[in-house]
Amino acid sequence: MGCREFAGNGLQSFLPMTPVTETRLRVRYAETDQMGVVYYANYLIWMEVGRAELCQACGFVYSEMEREDGIFLAVAEAQCQYRHPARYDDEVIVKSWIEKANTRMITIHYEMRRASDNRRLATGHTRHIYCSSEMRPVSLPEKYCRMFGVGASAAEGEKE
Amino acid sequence: MGCREFAGNGLQSFLPMTPVTETRLRVRYAETDQMGVVYYANYLIWMEVGRAELCQACGFVYSEMEREDGIFLAVAEAQCQYRHPARYDDEVIVKSWIEKANTRMITIHYEMRRASDNRRLATGHTRHIYCSSEMRPVSLPEKYCRMFGVGASAAEGEKE
Amino acid sequence: MGCREFAGNGLQSFLPMTPVTETRLRVRYAETDQMGVVYYANYLIWMEVGRAELCQACGFVYSEMEREDGIFLAVAEAQCQYRHPARYDDEVIVKSWIEKANTRMITIHYEMRRASDNRRLATGHTRHIYCSSEMRPVSLPEKYCRMFGVGASAAEGEKE
């Protein structure tokens, strides 16, 4: 899977030869709050939805990574900048890409846009540590290194 | 732990010699939706909070039931009647009691009132099957039977 | 929009000439709990997602009903029977249909199945009262009556 170009703001960086995915979802009523907009914690759930699709584009199903290899992507950090409020029934596009990855952790970036007019709603990132089911840090198995662009391109990943 | 009387509507029934608990919680902003009231699924979360305290009043900590005995209270049915909308920052009292229990399942009833004026917000129940960690039905171990009022009072529990 | 037949269990009923919709969604990690299955309150959120699509199949967008006509579908009752646990990454099909509707309330039924093997996960219903933005009951405007099958078929709706 090669690196797909996308119309960014010129400041985004991502690992060469890793995918950029776009996930579409529709805002649920449950996700709004009495301000009439989406409650801020829900953007982190959308990141998770985007992340799952990014894993698939990398060549594996996240649930199988957990079940078959006992590797969990524990969240070490999450950050989100809210630029324009999403509202009920909006179609949202979550763009996800790996910004940095090595054998101990991975950083994924996200951009959320409203599908109707491409308005940028939010941007953010999550940083993950690979863990065992007992939540102990582990080194990323070889097969996932290739998928996350760690290895041949590990130099870039490590440096960043 | 004996049966504590409470001011019901005369229609409520509960197992003799099992507790009735009252749990207080404050409505979170996250729990509201754009209608300006609490989103309906969140009342089921409040039932869970009440249920945990009911377990404690029965003599055990639910998390230890899971961890030490491998018994899970899988939900088989949930029902809620919404009588008056709860709003952000309301203090809510969740009253919980066992309505029926035998060695295969347990039914817990709930009444949610607004603390400020005792207004009834919702009533409902959940029915649970005891399960192993693999989600297979199991018979309730003796030690929990006593706590849930199954055994000496099993006759009543079974009949209902 | 006519009434579409579907493979039910023979016990389901629905208003003639109103639609039956199928909504697909994928289980999010956020929706699971430490039992390893979907937390029970989330099925009510899936019902909401199905309901929105049912509205659309009836001929209107629910958010516009709120915004343009000031009509809200306040939940008066919700009920769910859990038959088989949904798990992370499962594709779920939510079937939704109007079981009963009159000028004061509407009852919608739901059936949730796992897409991979059509296994029934849950069934349930929600009952709604039409409300103003101040949460006061209102009579359903004529235009929605037609869409919900109230009117010509009101007799059936009322009787049920």
Added chain:
Amino acid sequence: MGCREFAGNGLQSFLPMTPVTETRLRVRYAETDQMGVVYYANYLIWMEVGRAELCQACGFVYSEMEREDGIFLAVAEAQCQYRHPARYDDEVIVKSWIEKANTRMITIHYEMRRASDNRRLATGHTRHIYCSSEMRPVSLPEKYCRMFGVGASAAEGEKE
């Protein structure tokens, strides 16, 4: 209300003469995920719970700020570092304090600890813009300036 000292890590800063609050909450089952720990988005909900209590310690009830003055604290940024996983039934202490405030925005910091052993679970912050009910930025009314430590101490607030 004066500034209460607290045992920090020496790196924390907060506006002089504004309060530091501690809010206790118990982890709900709904907040866990299949990893057996609290799902990461829920920490942002806990921040909200801490924030509401911080507002109260500042001298006002957040819901009244919305209702009576039409001022909303729209989230512009949220960040959380996850240090140790919270688990079901843990009692969590959310420490909240104003790090920076001026007439246009406010930054609140949070530290979440497990009550049983004071273990630090997470730290983070939220940045808010004062908005009207139509989500348009507004200048903070005088009465809230005093409460947030903007004004006499505005110099510090602005500088930071």
